[in-house]
Amino acid sequence: MSLIRLEHLTKIFDGKNKVEALNDVSLEIEEGDIYGIIGYSGAGKSTLVRMINALEVPTSGKVFVEDQCLGDLSDKELRTTRKKIGMIFQQFNLLNSKTIYNNVAIPLKLNGVGKADIDKRVDELLTFVGLADRKNAYPDQLSGGQKQRVGIARALANNPSILLCDEATSALDPKTTESILDLLKEINEKLNVTIIVITHEMNVIRHICNKVAVMDYGKVVENGSVIDVFTNPQTKIAREFVGNLIHDEVPAPLVPGIRAMTENYKILRIKMKNTEHTEPLLWELNTKFEVKTNLLYCTISIIEGIVIGIMLVLFAGTDDEIRKCEEYILKCGEQYEEVEL
Numbered sequence: 001m002s003l004i005r006l007e008h009l010t011k012i013f014d015g016k017n018k019v020e021a022l023n024d025v026s027l028e029i030e031e032g033d034i035y036g037i038i039g040y041s042g043a044g045k046s047t048l049v050r051m052i053n054a055l056e057v058p059t060s061g062k063v064f065v066e067d068q069c070l071g072d073l074s075d076k077e078l079r080t081t082r083k084k085i086g087m088i089f090q091q092f093n094l095l096n097s098k099t100i101y102n103n104v105a106i107p108l109k110l111n112g113v114g115k116a117d118i119d120k121r122v123d124e125l126l127t128f129v130g131l132a133d134r135k136n137a138y139p140d141q142l143s144g145g146q147k148q149r150v151g152i153a154r155a156l157a158n159n160p161s162i163l164l165c166d167e168a169t170s171a172l173d174p175k176t177t178e179s180i181l182d183l184l185k186e187i188n189e190k191l192n193v194t195i196i197v198i199t200h201e202m203n204v205i206r207h208i209c210n211k212v213a214v215m216d217y218g219k220v221v222e223n224g225s226v227i228d229v230f231t232n233p234q235t236k237i238a239r240e241f242v243g244n245l246i247h248d249e250v251p252a253p254l255v256p257g258i259r260a261m262t263e264n265y266k267i268l269r270i271k272m273k274n275t276e277h278t279e280p281l282l283w284e285l286n287t288k289f290e291v292k293t294n295l296l297y298c299t300i301s302i303i304e305g306i307v308i309g310i311m312l313v314l315f316a317g318t319d320d321e322i323r324k325c326e327e328y329i330l331k332c333g334e335q336y337e338e339v340e341l
């Protein structure tokens with residue numbers, strides 16, 4: 001059963017200019033997922049995620065959380081459901097006039113928790129995010145990464161089962177981003193929180209997500225497991241996002257020399273999961289068949305603990321021998337595609 005189900009969501013903002021922010025979006029998010037939603041600015045990501053906690057109401061379509069359709073809930077039921085959903089933001093949205101303690105305490109106070117229990121819970125939360133010693137500080141006295149940790153503590157206050165992260169690391173430097181992403185992963189694993197991560201950076205997706213949806217102009221144009229989308233992007237925009245991280249084109253300076261070759265050749269992009277085969281594969285191809293291989297480019301990336309290798313290899317030889325190489329690559333369980341210069 002999916003924890004969150006979005007069915008044919010459409011959102012039209014009917015202001016001065018009519019904007020179709022979402023156009024027939026359907027998605028299913030399973031319990032335990034860290035689900036990434038990636039797209040350029042204006043793609044509709046924030047609008048989409050805000051529908052999951054009913055900050056935004058769809059023009060048409062339905063949002064289900066734990067099989068309950070949000071549109072069918074009474075105000076009281078909706079408040080109960082919302083408590084299960086925490087949210088963090090790019091700009092942290094902390095109250096600067098309140099201490100860290102008081103910022104984290106807000107949702108607890110709203111929930112009618114007593115003073116002693118609030119004290120205990122805030123301590124617990126600040127310890128979990130590594131800020132126990134800063135509870136009397138004010139947001140302005142903290143770094144960006146620390147502010148986001150406070151945002152996370154506040155979002156977790158009522159023990160949500162879902163955490164929505166809207167560009168939560170976009171204002172942070174790469175190292176701080178990594179530490180926040182590691183914390184989100186810990187929240188997912190230790191506290192069993194299903195997480196939805198909105199971002200425009202593929203690196204964020206690669207670091208923590210198991211699934212990803214690519215959005216463009218209000219539509220989900222591609223979605224699936226992160227490994228599939230990384231190794232086999234189907235749309236131009238997904239290829240762009242992946243390409244920012246995994247370069248897999250023939251390096252430009254090599255192109256003139258290759259074009260000037262007089263020998264018969266073919267360039268293959270060989271995609272491998274796990275790299276144990278890398279060296280033997282090339283060696284085997286060289287020794288078994290009458291080809292000369294030339295490694296033009298190689299890149300290795302670790303996604304969900306799996307090593308993904310992409311090699312661009314030029315095969316010089318007869319068409320027949322090159323075809324045998326192609327068959328051998330498939331026989332080894334790897335994939336390839338021909339690269340046209």
Ligand SMILES: Nc1ncnc2c1ncn2[C@@H]1O[C@H](COP(=O)(O)OP(=O)(O)O)[C@@H](O)[C@H]1O
Nearest residue numbers: 013015019021040041042043044045046047048
């Ligand atoms: N409250 C609003 N009123 C009018 N237009 C909006 C509103 N919120 C978002 N939009 C528009 O909807 C589109 C999608 O916005 P948004 O969901 O914020 O995209 P993203 O988060 O991917 O950058 C944009 O064109 C944006 O200007």
Ligand SMILES: [Mg+2]
Nearest residue numbers: 045046047167
């Ligand atoms: Mg946004």
